[in-house]
Amino acid sequence: MRNTAVTTIAVRHVGTLVLQRLLLVALLLALWWWGAARVPSFVLPGPEKVGVALLALWHSDTFATDVAATCQRVLSGFVLATIVGSGLGLTLGASRVLAGFFEPVLTLLNTVSSAIWAIFAIIWFGISDATTVFVVFMTAMPLILTNVWEGTKTVDPHYVDLARSFRMSRVQILRKIYVPTILPHFFAGARLAFGFGWRVSLVAETIGSSSGIGYRLRQAADLVQTDQVFAWTVLLVGLMLLLEGGLLKPAERRLFRWKASARPSSTPAVSLQA
Amino acid sequence: MRKLLSAAAAAFYAYSTFIALSYAAITPAMASAAEPAPTVKIGYWTSGVSLGYGSVLEAKDFLAKRGVRAEFVHFPDVNAPLRALASGSIDLAFGAPVAGVFGTAASGVPIRIFAATQPADVQFVVPKDSPIQSIRELKGKKVGMSPAGSSVAVIAGAVLAGNYQIKGSDFALVGGNESRLAQFLVQKQVDAAALRSVTVEQLGDELPVRKLGTFANEWKTLTQSDAVPYIGVGAARSDLVDNHPEVVARVIAALRDTLAWGNANRDEVVQILQKKANLPADDAKVYVSHWNDMNRVAFEPADIATLRRQHAVFVESGLVKGELKDDLFARKPYEQAKALK
Amino acid sequence: MNPPVLSAHGIVKRFGTTTILDRIDVTVHRGEVLALVGPSGCGKSTLLNILSGLLTPDAGQLAVDGVPAPQVSDWRRIAYMFQEDRLLPWRTVRDNVAFGLEAGNLSTSDRRRRADDMLELVGLHARGDAWPHELSGGMRSRVALARSLAVQPEVLLMDEPFSKLDPQTRSQMHAELLRIQAGNGMTVVFVTHDMEEAVVLADRVVRLAARPGRVADVVNLADLVRPRVPTEPIVAEQVRVLRAAA
Numbered sequence: 001m002r003n004t005a006v007t008t009i010a011v012r013h014v015g016t017l018v019l020q021r022l023l024l025v026a027l028l029l030a031l032w033w034w035g036a037a038r039v040p041s042f043v044l045p046g047p048e049k050v051g052v053a054l055l056a057l058w059h060s061d062t063f064a065t066d067v068a069a070t071c072q073r074v075l076s077g078f079v080l081a082t083i084v085g086s087g088l089g090l091t092l093g094a095s096r097v098l099a100g101f102f103e104p105v106l107t108l109l110n111t112v113s114s115a116i117w118a119i120f121a122i123i124w125f126g127i128s129d130a131t132t133v134f135v136v137f138m139t140a141m142p143l144i145l146t147n148v149w150e151g152t153k154t155v156d157p158h159y160v161d162l163a164r165s166f167r168m169s170r171v172q173i174l175r176k177i178y179v180p181t182i183l184p185h186f187f188a189g190a191r192l193a194f195g196f197g198w199r200v201s202l203v204a205e206t207i208g209s210s211s212g213i214g215y216r217l218r219q220a221a222d223l224v225q226t227d228q229v230f231a232w233t234v235l236l237v238g239l240m241l242l243l244e245g246g247l248l249k250p251a252e253r254r255l256f257r258w259k260a261s262a263r264p265s266s267t268p269a270v271s272l273q274a
Numbered sequence: 275m276r277k278l279l280s281a282a283a284a285a286f287y288a289y290s291t292f293i294a295l296s297y298a299a300i301t302p303a304m305a306s307a308a309e310p311a312p313t314v315k316i317g318y319w320t321s322g323v324s325l326g327y328g329s330v331l332e333a334k335d336f337l338a339k340r341g342v343r344a345e346f347v348h349f350p351d352v353n354a355p356l357r358a359l360a361s362g363s364i365d366l367a368f369g370a371p372v373a374g375v376f377g378t379a380a381s382g383v384p385i386r387i388f389a390a391t392q393p394a395d396v397q398f399v400v401p402k403d404s405p406i407q408s409i410r411e412l413k414g415k416k417v418g419m420s421p422a423g424s425s426v427a428v429i430a431g432a433v434l435a436g437n438y439q440i441k442g443s444d445f446a447l448v449g450g451n452e453s454r455l456a457q458f459l460v461q462k463q464v465d466a467a468a469l470r471s472v473t474v475e476q477l478g479d480e481l482p483v484r485k486l487g488t489f490a491n492e493w494k495t496l497t498q499s500d501a502v503p504y505i506g507v508g509a510a511r512s513d514l515v516d517n518h519p520e521v522v523a524r525v526i527a528a529l530r531d532t533l534a535w536g537n538a539n540r541d542e543v544v545q546i547l548q549k550k551a552n553l554p555a556d557d558a559k560v561y562v563s564h565w566n567d568m569n570r571v572a573f574e575p576a577d578i579a580t581l582r583r584q585h586a587v588f589v590e591s592g593l594v595k596g597e598l599k600d601d602l603f604a605r606k607p608y609e610q611a612k613a614l615k
Numbered sequence: 616m617n618p619p620v621l622s623a624h625g626i627v628k629r630f631g632t633t634t635i636l637d638r639i640d641v642t643v644h645r646g647e648v649l650a651l652v653g654p655s656g657c658g659k660s661t662l663l664n665i666l667s668g669l670l671t672p673d674a675g676q677l678a679v680d681g682v683p684a685p686q687v688s689d690w691r692r693i694a695y696m697f698q699e700d701r702l703l704p705w706r707t708v709r710d711n712v713a714f715g716l717e718a719g720n721l722s723t724s725d726r727r728r729r730a731d732d733m734l735e736l737v738g739l740h741a742r743g744d745a746w747p748h749e750l751s752g753g754m755r756s757r758v759a760l761a762r763s764l765a766v767q768p769e770v771l772l773m774d775e776p777f778s779k780l781d782p783q784t785r786s787q788m789h790a791e792l793l794r795i796q797a798g799n800g801m802t803v804v805f806v807t808h809d810m811e812e813a814v815v816l817a818d819r820v821v822r823l824a825a826r827p828g829r830v831a832d833v834v835n836l837a838d839l840v841r842p843r844v845p846t847e848p849i850v851a852e853q854v855r856v857l858r859a860a861a
Contacts, residue, residue, distance in 0.1 A: 040480035043457050060552050126363055127349060158701050165669060165695040166715040166766070176717065180705045210320075210348035218350045219551060222321035224453045224473060228552060258705045258746045 045227035053231040062211075070212040073129055074201045077136025078194060084137075085144030085193075086186065092145075093152025109142040114200040122208050131208035132201050139200045140193035147189025151182035184256055191248060198240065314514070314521060317347040317355045317364035320551065322452075323392050323470070323506060324369035326561050327569045329550040330536050330543055331368070336528040340614070342521060352424075359385055359509060366510040366522070368529060373425040373593060375509050376585055380596040384512035386604040388522055389529070390577045392506025394429055395567040396489040397474060400466045401459055402482040409486050413440045418458045418467035421449030423593060425505040426489075430468050432587040433492035442591070456481050471567065476560045501580040508571075515604045523610035529571045530611070536565050573608040618681030620645040620770055620802050621666055621693075626675035628661055635661050637827035638675070643770070648796060648803045650817035652810060652857070658828030659806045660698075660774050666804060667695045667772050691719065694768035698775045700759040702747040708758050709734065709743035715766045733761035737791060753784035757791070764795065773805040777812065789815055793841070810857045814850055815843045822860065832860070 029047055036046030045053075057063055092099040117138040121131040155178055163173045205214025213232060220228035314337075318328040328346075331337070337344045347364055349355050355367040356374040360383045369392050379385055400406045406415070412434065420426040427447065434440040448464050452473045458464040460481060474483060493503045508529070515522050536543050540562050547558040581603070588594040621643035628636040635658040643649050643666070651659045664670035665677060668690050677684040679693070694715070702711050713730040721729065734740045737757040747755060756777065763771055777785045793816065796803055807813050813820050817836055824831040834857065843850045 040460055040477075042453070042477055042480055043460060056554070057552060061549055062552075126358070126361070127347065127354065158697070158699065159703060161669075162697065162701045162703075162714075165667065165697070166718045167690050168718045172718065176714075177703075180703070206350055207354075209350065215348075215350050216552070219321050221453050222451055223325070223551065223553065223557070224456060224476060225553070225557070226453070258707075258748070 042224050042226045045230055049227045050230040050234060053225075053227040054234060057228065057231055057235070062216075066212050066216050069129075069209075070132075070201060070205065070214065073132040073205075073209075073212065074136055074197055076129075077133040077201070078140055078190075078197050080133070081137050081140035081144055081193060081197070082190065085141045085189070086148050088141075089145045089148025090152060092149045099149070106142060106146065109138070110146070112138075114139045114196075114203060118200070118204045118207060121204065125208075127208060127210055129209070132204040132212070132214075135204035135208075136197040136201050140197045143193040143196065144186065144189040147185045147192075148182055151185030152178075154185070155181045184259075187252060187255065191252075194243075194248075195240075198236075202236075313343045313345055314366055314525065315345045315347060315364040316366050316368065316525075317349055317358050318367060318369055319352050319355060320348045320350070322352060323395075323472075323568050325551055326543065326547055326565070327369070327391075327532065327536070329546050331529070331532045333546045333550070334532065334535065336531040336535070337525065339531075340524040340528045342524050342528060344525075356509075359383075359511060362511065365514050366508070366525060368508045368525075369506040370509040371425050372504050372507050372581070372584060373423065373428050373588060375507055376588055376594045376598075379599070379602050380594050385509050386512050386515045387507045387509050387581070387602055388515060388604050388607050389508035389526055389571050389573045390504045390581060391508045391529070391570055391572075392504060392568065393570055394426065394489040394493075394503045394505045395471045395564060396426055396429075396468050396505075397471055398430075398466060398486040398488070398492075399459070399469055399474060399483040400486060401462065402484050404465065404484070406466060406486070409434070409492075410438050410440075412466055413438070413444050415465040416446045416448050416463070418448040418450055418455040418464040420451070420468070422447055426468055428588055428591055428593055429489055429493070429503050429505070429584070431591055433489070433496050436496040437492055459483060472561055472564050475563070476557050497580075497583055499576075501576060501583070503580060503584060504577075507581070510604075515607060519604070519607045519610060522604070522607035523614060526571060526607055526611035527614040533569055533571055536562075536569070540565065573603075573605060578603050578605075617645065618678070619643055620680055621804070622678045622681075623662075623666060624676050624678075626662065626665055626672045626677070628658065628665065628670070628672050634827040636665075636672070637829050639823075639828065639830055641666070641821060641830070643802060643804055645769075645802055646800050647818045648793075648816055649805070650813035650820045651804065651806045651823060652808065652813050652820055653823030653828075653831070654825050655808070656828075657823040657825035659823055662823070662828070663695075663772050663774055663804065663806050667693055669695065691766060692769040694763040694766055694771050696759060696763045696771065696773040696776050698778065700747075700752075700755040702755055702758055702762075704747050706747075707743065708739065708745050708747065708750070711747065711758055712761045712765050715762055719766070729765055730761075733765045734758075736764065736795065737761045753780055753788070756780060756784075756788060760788075760792070767799075768801065770802040770804065773803065775806055775808065778807070778809070785812070790842075792816065810854050811845050814839070814854050814857065815845060820857065822857070 032047050036044045036049075041049060092102065114135055117135045118131070121134040125131045125134060159177045159181070160173060163177050168176065201212075202214035202217065205212040206218040209215050213236065217229055217232050220226075220232065316331075318324040320328065332346050347358065349358065352371055353374055355364065356370050356378055358364040359367055359370065360378055368389075375385065375387060398409055398412075406412070417430070419430050427449070431442055431447075434445065435442070448458060450458060452470060455464070455467045455469055456473060456477055459467050459469075466486070468489070469483075471488075474481065474485075490502045494500060508526075510522055543562045543565070544555065544558040547553045547561060548555060553561065582598060585594065585598045589596075589598075619642045621641075623639060623641045626636050626639040626641075627634070639658075639662060641651075641662070651662060653659050661670065665672050668677070668679070668684055668687065679687045679690075702708075703714065706714065709727065709730045712733050713726045716726045716729060731740060731743060734743055737760055739754060739757055739761070742750065742754065747758070750758065756779075760776070763773075777788050780788065789812065792803070795801070803816075805816065814836065820834040820836060822831045822834065823829065836853070839849065839853060845851065845854070
């Protein structure tokens with residue numbers, strides 16, 4: 001009986017959400033249309049123009065290669081950042097001496113903006129994949145490092161002692177206690193890193209590559225093809241939303257079901273009788 | 275507890291160092307793999323003026339027909355080909371910005387000019403409803419153009435100073451690319467702008483402007499001659515020009531072929547542009563209609579004199595320092611190319 | 616005559632300059648329930664740690680079934696239950712119970728089965744898929760007990776395992792523990808500051824004095840009939856005697 005009540009409430013909740021989102025999209029489109037009618041199309045192209053440009057892009061010869069190139073660079077930089085950032089995060093967690101010694105370097109890394117990394121990358125790697133990968137790496141790595149490091153600090157010695165009391169080996173303790181403790185922190189860092197990594201990859205591509213989405217954005221802007229610039233932007237936003245909603249959020253939900261989240265008021269509290 | 279972390283960290287560390295080192299090892303290795311001598315690395319900016327010409331050069335096999343094996347590198351911004359020439363990542367750029375070439379050569383980088391390729395097809399424009407009626411009235415106004423240091427900016431400065439006594443300090447230079455300049459005009463953030471003719475025609479009714487004058491005419495007035503200033507030249511590494519002038523000659527011949535073919539097959543050029551740069555049909559057609567105004571392959575004494583004059587102007591405006599060395603202009607390949615039919 | 620399952624002789628432990636344990640002798644007989652009581656600071660938890668083999672004393676010998684500690688290889692016969700339930704929040708109740716088994720050689724399905732059996736034993740078989748945060752304090756204690764029992768230890772060492780529970784739950788847990796112990800003949804050594812708990816559960820009580828920690832006396836409660844209801848005069852009297860001696 002309680003289950004049907006909860007289900008109905010859940011369905012209504014989802015329905016309201018979908019309606020809200022649709023309304024928001026409609027509102028934004030209307031605003032866009034109104035704005036575009038008032039200025040020349042090369043300053044603000046209207047939704048129909050952008051839609052046409054998007055379709056044209058989709059069917060163009062180089063679309064797939066450009067998108068693939070950018071995705072490949074972002075992924076490479078991200079994977080490298082994950083490996084190096086996690087390793088260094090664990091190192092700093094393990095040695096207080098090293099942590100204290102290298103902390104200023106970390107602050108420095110976090111302060112240097114990706115635009116500066118892009119300039120260095122061009123000088124060192126020229127027009128190549130390495131330029132973009134480097135910029136993504138330098139942006140993502142400190143984020144992952146910091147989060148993993150923080151994660152090591154949160155490992156509960158009680159749980160480690162528990163594992164020791166069951167005579168578990170060092171490797172087992174690492175796998176069964178450290179990894180689950182650090183994982184949420186790593187995930188938070190990785191999510192941030194991925195988002196930032198995407199953004200900076202475009203910046204790097206506009207000055208440091210001969211292919212990819214950033215390169216095309218730049219070319220379109222230079223050739224006064226503003227509707228194409230918008231089309232690429234819409235595409236990127238769509239891609240990001242897809243990744244977030246289709247991959248990252250469900251993964252997060254699955255991995256961290258165990259966290260005691262604030263329950264919605266529709267569910268009555270469970271009786272706490274022992 | 276710390277011992278455990280150390281163990282894990284050590285493992286990760288070793289692994290990550292390995293990954294990082296192998297990546298670092300691979301990248302330069304791929305870049306510096308031994309290349310067979312006859313291949314010429316040609317680079318160009320896949321936008322602006324070079325886009326159309328470069329696309330055709332790449333798409334058609336004029337270079338191959340002349341026996342030149344070419345490798346093309348695309349750059350996302352206008353000055354990148356020049357930097358690549360200086361660092362040796364490319365051997366030849368057919369549309370290198372002339373101001374940059376002078377500056378780079380003056381600082382000792384071994385490059386030579388082998389042809390004048392991109393005339394300045396630029397106009398001074400004002401919004402249609404502007405009270406400004408002539409270039410003279412630009413004194414004290416905001417004028418948008420390519421950023422300071424670019425060929426356009428220096429030429430504009432030269433003609434304004436030379437023909438109208440409007441010095442650099444007498445007007446405000448607002449820098450930007452074509453997109454930005456058009457936007458500034460529409461939003462009345464500048465009083466006038468120096469725009470490429472292609473841009474003005476491409477935007478058409480969306481950018482209502484009135485032409486005050488052209489770079490070509492102003493330069494003719496300034497120099498009391500029929501010369502037209504250049505914004506782009508063909509430049510190559512000195513060792514290529516000096517040691518293999520016949521290769522450069524063949525490249526020049528191929529450039530000539532491209533120019534002729536593009537002129538005769540405008541529709542096909544439009545198609546190529548649509549495919550290579552996602553340009554919509556209308557814009558591509560506008561672009562191609564300016565083919566002969568934007569592209570050239572010339573190195574006659576008159577052209578060299580124009581370039582010398584430009585250099586003098588650049589030195590005067592403080593953009594370039596130093597003497598113009600005579601060997602900057604490599605005439606031999608061009609003469610050799612004349613023999614190739 | 617079989618050697619005692621645990622025998623500690625001349626145990627000394629210092630932390631810095633403080634001597635926590637000063638030449639402690641304790642013998643634990645197989646199958647008995649032994650209580651370690653004493654005021655705070657008397658080192659009873661430290662002693663329990665040493666008995667488990669997890670902490671090395673600064674002096675003295677520990678033997679398990681007559682085998683000196685350094686030569687013991689199968690420490691897994693001795694299970695340790697902490698004061699807090701220490702349930703891993705990222706594992707379900709069942710996976711928590713199976714945790715200790717993962718150090719051994721059982722297959723996944725065997726571990727699962729054993730965990731379910733243990734949960735049944737402590738009366739939580741319906742909550743196998745729940746998350747620790749969904750359970751009450753008493754339930755969590757029971758899960759911790761199930762976890763310790765899952766490895767089928769010969770000796771169960773418990774450090775104030777029921778101190779955080781309300782009195783009613785605590786009595787229930789006492790009954791549970793005695794029932795299980797009677798069923799499998801496990802040796803139990805537990806630390807408590809609650810005299811009543813000691814009297815209800817233990818066959819013998821080792822009373823420690825503090826600063827430095829040393830054995831004050833050992834009281835044998837074997838004559839006290841089970842079940843021992845705290846309100847009964849005999850039991851209450853014993854508790855009073857023990858409390859007065861402290």
